[in-house]
């Protein structure tokens with residue numbers, strides 16, 4: 001049985017999540033999509049914006065935010081969707097979850113990575129975070145959850161750039177500094193090449209690809225935010241035991257601060273690449289393809305987290 005791809009739409013209140021979802025539902029041609037829409041204190045208003053998509057199954061969750069009500073409502077809905085699909089009462093081959101604007105994606109991601117049934121039947125393919133170009137500076141300053149939404153993202157979409165009166169390059173730099181793993185694009189009214197979404201594969205153990213920026217990044221640094229990302233690169237091979245214990249030490253010491261990390265490792269006496277990735281303490285690694293004779297083996301890991309000591313990390317990896 002093939003597993004069902006899942007995409008998570010996040011972003012602060014009013015960032016453009018529903019607008020993007022509408023665009024996807026209107027323009028997709030290949031998939032039968034089920035939607036879980038989490039509303040917080042909106043009554044039925046929000047769902048009305050999607051009501052014209054008659055053939056798409058939309059479940060609205062209204063008992064609070066799915067990231068903080070112990071995921072019970074989300075789990076129940078996922079069970080129900082699977083049951084209906086198995087009984088052929090419902091036909092869908094792709095699931096999109098629109099979170100509330102105040103949701104921390106971390107606990108929702110965990111549901112898909114740790115639950116036996118859900119991790120088997122669903123494949124979390126990507127976290128897509130909408131950034132409100134007009135209000136992001138204020139939101140970053142006042143709402144920590146916005147930082148988490150950016151830190152967990154595989155794709156950062158800047159909405160409302162049509163309303164911008166300032167040069168967006170410093171915003172791009174800031175976002176890139178917070179999450180070097182995510183590609184960043186600007187969209188207007190949700191208008192996007194859907195392949196950018198469908199091609200996401202943020203949680204699989206494939207070698208990390210370099211993010212594609214659709215903007216020029218300048219050298220401006222912004223230190224006001226706590227979520228930052230950095231990349232560690234090294235050309236000497238690691239001893240497998242040494243790198244394993246360093247990773248364990250990092251996971252234990254920085255368990256409250258790590259959001260995501262993903263990398264490819266060059267291991268001594270192994271011809272294959274070691275691929276690793278993790279979300280908080282949920283850590284996965286597997287042997288990938290062999291290094292080709294034309295390749296220069298190297299290790300590269302991107303860490304995204306809250307106030308992670310970059311220099312300490314770099315030092316620890318270089319010293320091994």
Ligand SMILES: Nc1nc2c(ncn2[C@@H]2O[C@H](COP(=O)(O)OP(=O)(O)OP(=O)(O)O)[C@@H](O)[C@H]2O)c(=O)[nH]1
Nearest residue numbers: 012013014015016017018019101159160187188189
């Ligand atoms: N000018 C402009 N307006 C936009 C754009 N994207 C979204 N909007 C408008 O911004 C408002 C909020 O958009 P929504 O899609 O409802 O935002 P949301 O993230 O779903 O909002 P919540 O459900 O409150 O979290 C709406 O009035 C949209 O029409 C854009 O790119 N440009």
